[in-house]
Amino acid sequence: MSQAATHNAFKAQLKKYYSIYAGGFIAFVLALALAEQMGMSRKWIGYWFLFATIALYAAIGIMSRTVDAAEYYVAGRRVPAFFNGMATGADWMSAASFIGMAGTLYLSGFDGLAFVMGWTGGYCLVALFLAPYLRKFGQFTIPDFLGARYGGHIVRSIGIFAAILCSFTYVVAQIYGVGIITSKFTGLEFGVGVFVGLGGILVCSFLGGMRAVTWTQVAQYIILIIAYLTPVVWLGVKHTGIPVPQLAYGVTLQKVTELEKKFTADPKEQEVRGLAKAAAAEAAAAAKDLPKATAARKATLEDQLAKAKASNAPDYVVKSIENALTAWPTDPAEAGVLFAARKGLAGNAGPPRPHAQPFPGKDEAAQNTARLNFLGIVFCMMFGTAALPHILMRYYTTPNVRQARQSVFWSLFFIFLLYFTAPCLAVLAKFDVYSNLVGSKFSELPAWAAAWRVVDPGLLTITDLNFDGIVQLAEIVLGTDIIVLATPEIAGLPYVVSGLVAAGGLAAALSTADGLLLTIANALSHDLYYKMIDPHASTARRVTVSKMLLVVVALTAAWVTSFKPGNILFLVGAAFSLAASAFFPALVMGIFWKRANKWGAIVGMLAGLGVCMYYMSVTYPFFRDLLGITAPIASYQWFGMNAISAGVFGLPVGLATIFIVSLLTPAPDKEVQELVEHVRYPNLLGDTLKTEAT
Amino acid sequence: MELTAKHHEYWRKNLLITAVLLIIWFIATFVEGWYARELNSITFLGFPLGFYMSAQGSLIIYVAIIGFYAWYMEKLDKQYGVHEGDLE
Numbered sequence: 001m002s003q004a005a006t007h008n009a010f011k012a013q014l015k016k017y018y019s020i021y022a023g024g025f026i027a028f029v030l031a032l033a034l035a036e037q038m039g040m041s042r043k044w045i046g047y048w049f050l051f052a053t054i055a056l057y058a059a060i061g062i063m064s065r066t067v068d069a070a071e072y073y074v075a076g077r078r079v080p081a082f083f084n085g086m087a088t089g090a091d092w093m094s095a096a097s098f099i100g101m102a103g104t105l106y107l108s109g110f111d112g113l114a115f116v117m118g119w120t121g122g123y124c125l126v127a128l129f130l131a132p133y134l135r136k137f138g139q140f141t142i143p144d145f146l147g148a149r150y151g152g153h154i155v156r157s158i159g160i161f162a163a164i165l166c167s168f169t170y171v172v173a174q175i176y177g178v179g180i181i182t183s184k185f186t187g188l189e190f191g192v193g194v195f196v197g198l199g200g201i202l203v204c205s206f207l208g209g210m211r212a213v214t215w216t217q218v219a220q221y222i223i224l225i226i227a228y229l230t231p232v233v234w235l236g237v238k239h240t241g242i243p244v245p246q247l248a249y250g251v252t253l254q255k256v257t258e259l260e261k262k263f264t265a266d267p268k269e270q271e272v273r274g275l276a277k278a279a280a281a282e283a284a285a286a287a288k289d290l291p292k293a294t295a296a297r298k299a300t301l302e303d304q305l306a307k308a309k310a311s312n313a314p315d316y317v318v319k320s321i322e323n324a325l326t327a328w329p330t331d332p333a334e335a336g337v338l339f340a341a342r343k344g345l346a347g348n349a350g351p352p353r354p355h356a357q358p359f360p361g362k363d364e365a366a367q368n369t370a371r372l373n374f375l376g377i378v379f380c381m382m383f384g385t386a387a388l389p390h391i392l393m394r395y396y397t398t399p400n401v402r403q404a405r406q407s408v409f410w411s412l413f414f415i416f417l418l419y420f421t422a423p424c425l426a427v428l429a430k431f432d433v434y435s436n437l438v439g440s441k442f443s444e445l446p447a448w449a450a451a452w453r454v455v456d457p458g459l460l461t462i463t464d465l466n467f468d469g470i471v472q473l474a475e476i477v478l479g480t481d482i483i484v485l486a487t488p489e490i491a492g493l494p495y496v497v498s499g500l501v502a503a504g505g506l507a508a509a510l511s512t513a514d515g516l517l518l519t520i521a522n523a524l525s526h527d528l529y530y531k532m533i534d535p536h537a538s539t540a541r542r543v544t545v546s547k548m549l550l551v552v553v554a555l556t557a558a559w560v561t562s563f564k565p566g567n568i569l570f571l572v573g574a575a576f577s578l579a580a581s582a583f584f585p586a587l588v589m590g591i592f593w594k595r596a597n598k599w600g601a602i603v604g605m606l607a608g609l610g611v612c613m614y615y616m617s618v619t620y621p622f623f624r625d626l627l628g629i630t631a632p633i634a635s636y637q638w639f640g641m642n643a644i645s646a647g648v649f650g651l652p653v654g655l656a657t658i659f660i661v662s663l664l665t666p667a668p669d670k671e672v673q674e675l676v677e678h679v680r681y682p683n684l685l686g687d688t689l690k691t692e693a694t
Numbered sequence: 695m696e697l698t699a700k701h702h703e704y705w706r707k708n709l710l711i712t713a714v715l716l717i718i719w720f721i722a723t724f725v726e727g728w729y730a731r732e733l734n735s736i737t738f739l740g741f742p743l744g745f746y747m748s749a750q751g752s753l754i755i756y757v758a759i760i761g762f763y764a765w766y767m768e769k770l771d772k773q774y775g776v777h778e779g780d781l782e
Binding site: 003004110113116117120121123124125127128129132246247248250251253254356357358359367371374375378379382400401402405406408409412413416419420423424677680681682683684685 | 697701704705708712715716719722723724727728730731734738739740741742744745746748749750752753754756757759760761763764767768771775776777778779
């Protein structure tokens with residue numbers, strides 16, 4: 001059979017298997033829905049989703065086990081464009097995208113769209129600048145390309161360092177997400193949840209490397225997209241009347257805008273905003289002496305109650321204060337949790353942020369800085385996308401250059417399905433909160449709100465600040481994750497859909513963690529061990545080393561995660577800026593400019609990375625504290641740019657440095673020129689160069 | 695090996711289409727973002743246009759850019775004899 005016929009038969013088989021799989025998964029969800037009607041408890045539904053999906057991923061991992069290098073590192077280069085697109089989609093969409101994105105958009109309105117644009121538009125750069133050329137080059141890792149193009153171990157080493165730096169910060173965020181989801185939906189402890197999830201990640205990547213990860217990621221994409229779209233479509237039908245709410249939520253957005261205006265002018269809301277400001281200030285000061293603040297709060301409430309009774313205040317006011325008083329804990333530790341949640345009220349001190357309005361700010365200058373920062377985030381997310389090794393690596397796995405190009409198209413298409421839904425979900429959820437939650441009585445809250453405010457005050461806090469027994473907008477504080485987690489309940493769907501959403505979030509976190517861990521382990525085993533330390537190592541030995549490293553890296557990441565590092569979103573953003581500054585200039589100039597040479601790449605990568613890291617360390621509070629910098633942030637900022645967008649400076653510096661240093665040093669030799677020509681043409685007649693690794 | 699004039703022309707055409715698509719990408723991203731406030735005064739499908747573009751419109755343009763590039767380059771590969779055979 002010819003190569004093409006084999007490939008087509010393989011593709012037909014894949015289509016059949018994954019169709020059966022998708023059908024089977026839907027049947028599984030329906031069966032659980034039935035079981036729920038017959039009285040299966042929520043806890044068991046959670047367990048079923050958690051363990052059934054992890055067992056499924058493990059089974060795919062076991063079926064795809066391999067010790068062959070090309071299978072282990074690049075899935076045998078047999079992955080058809082369409083399926084590689086799905087795998088890239090799952091690889092790409094992390095816990096943050098799945099669970100956090102809609103909530104971020106809810107809270108920051110238009111300005112949150114910087115992430116939506118950045119995390120999709122970056123694929124244009126992947127398609128135009130990198131994917132086809134890297135595929136033609138066809139080795140195993142991104143440092144491989146840098147090493148071959150620029151020669152010597154120095155460039156490769158910088159590549160290894162940068163790959164590990166950005167992948168590791170990112171993987172910690174994923175494992176954190178796994179822990180949150182498993183603990184929230186099964187009641188397991190955070191630490192146990194982390195290790196259950198880790199088991200799922202390891203069984204898969206450990207046994208079968210890229211091959212197992214690829215086929216698992218396709219399975220995970222199917223679950224995560226079903227899980228994301230189902231509740232949104234339902235909610236969309238409820239509010240817009242049609243099952244494609246992405247096209248119709250403009251009307252809902254108009255209603256939200258009208259409600260915002262109403263809330264801004266409403267005297268009762270204005271009063272509560274003042275109270276929110278005071279409550280937030282009190283909560284912020286409480287940390288200094290928690291026992292005293294706890295008692296003081298109680299005393300204040302008692303005082304208010306006495307006054308209300310003395311002044312013959314209406315019954316509902318007295319009742320509300322009494323409720324607040326009984327609910328207030330005497331234990332300072334418990335009160336600390338409530339105080340922490342009340343700090344969020346600071347965000348309610350002003351009128352609601354107009355959802356559709358870009359770059360709100362108090363004056364023209366503030367608005368322009370906001371706009372600059374918006375574009376800065378878009379810039380960094382885009383160029384970071386086009387430089388993150390775990391994504392670029394996926395385009396080594398297609399059978400040829402043409403399919404690599406098509407595969408970028410499918411990747412973005414599958415990512416687009418989720419990313420154009422997230423802004424819609426944010427608006428629909430906002431409308432629901434504005435029209436149903438606001439104005440309801442505290443004694444008759446919508447079921448989802450009543451349930452979630454008990455589960456976790458960090459996700460949802462509603463405080464009756466003016467004791468009128470009715471919810472005002474300024475009394476609600478939401479955490480970003482609540483939007484996706486509570487959507488099934490907001491839409492009035494059975495609990496089984498909540499379980500489905502948890503399974504989807506888990507799939508998103510696991511698939512991204514898989515890809516990232518593999519990237520780190522490969523950088524160490526293939527690039528460091530095989531290419532630099534022991535070039536004579538046998539295939540089996542290389543794969544074994546890689547597998548061992550995988551476990552070590554995974555455990556290290558889990559260990560770091562167990563400290564629950566804060567600022568996860570910043571870490572993820574930082575990974576993008578770092579990748580954009582370190583990799584993008586050297587990769588792209590290596591393909592498009594023959595004159596770029598080793599010294600240019602060395603100095604350029606270090607300069608880009610250096611500027612980026614410098615900017616972050618002087619403008620980001622965490623690093624500033626570490627370094628003991630006390631001068632105001634503004635005095636270090638360039639153009640008022642935030643730390644997360646440090647790549648805006650790192651990337652151009654990297655490009656310019658490669659250009660200048662390359663011109664000042666000798667041109668690369670003829671072999672390098674031939675390598676560049678080799679990668680530029682999908683098929684060169686008479687080209688004897690063979691770069692594809694097996 | 696020596697590249698023929700045809701090879702150079704292929705590469706030039708590749709650079710040209712890359713540049714054109716990159717300009718479209720730039721407009722859909724940064725020009726659109728810069729003027730988002732102004733665009734919002736126009737209503738499109740019930741949305742303020744600036745919001746619509748950032749939430750959906752630009753994304754559709756990105757998908758189209760990549761799809762067009764894959765299609766165009768495949769044609770170019772065949773036309774200039776640098777395609778890879780019949781693997782679909």
